[in-house]
Amino acid sequence: MGVGPARKRIEAIRQYTSLGAGFQIAMRDLEIRGAGNLLGLSQSGHITAVGFHLYCQMLETAVAALRGKPLPGRADVPVTLDFLETRPERVLAGQVLPAFLPVDYVADEKSRMEVFRRLSNAGSTGEVKAVRTLLRDRFGRIPEAAENLLSLHALRVLAAEKKIDSLTVKGDRLIIERGGEPLQIEGRFPRLQATQPKAKFAEIIAAVRTM
DSSP states (O other): OOHHHHHHHHHHHHHOOSTTHHHHHHHHHHHHHOOTTTTSSOOOTHHHHHOHHHHHHHHHHHHHHHHTOOOOOOOOOOEEETTEEOOGGGOOTTTSEEOSOOTTTSOOHHHHHHHHHHHHHOOSHHHHHHHHHHHHHHHOSOOHHHHHHHHHHHHHHHHHHTTOSEEEEETTEEEEEETTEEOOBTTBOOBOOOOSHHHHHHHHHHHHHTO
């Protein structure tokens, strides 16, 4: 990286110092180095290592820390479902549920990044619903993959509200940790009754709601 781009990046950080500036800095960074295939099947730079959601969160956190301002609450509960796939190239029909924002649904990169930013920052069910409303109003009927992505974030928010540390599904095992301890029934992890991915997803959400 030459001196010119480095100075531009420093100037961007100086310019965008308000809350939420992480997204603006990321956009400015894209202008400086070029967008490439940021939201496609391949990526480049630091975003490759951490993913775009976390990339923006890290930038926002850094800017907020420098200004001494707290970030709004967001649901950061790790949720890992072995039947849900967020990478389009790995989705096999009938075997896993797709959970991503299809390029043919939201093609504009800036709009896609805004959706991702709002989802990653969502700290309440209402904020996830607001993203769903935005998608429906601006882009029409929401495809299954995007609906599953919204439901995944809604589950993460719900898990945070229930004070869950992490939620993992492996086969029929539902592994939930809360207070640093795994939740078990008679020494065993709860077992999911459903066998199909969509039914499993619904069963998990229902189970977390009752906790």
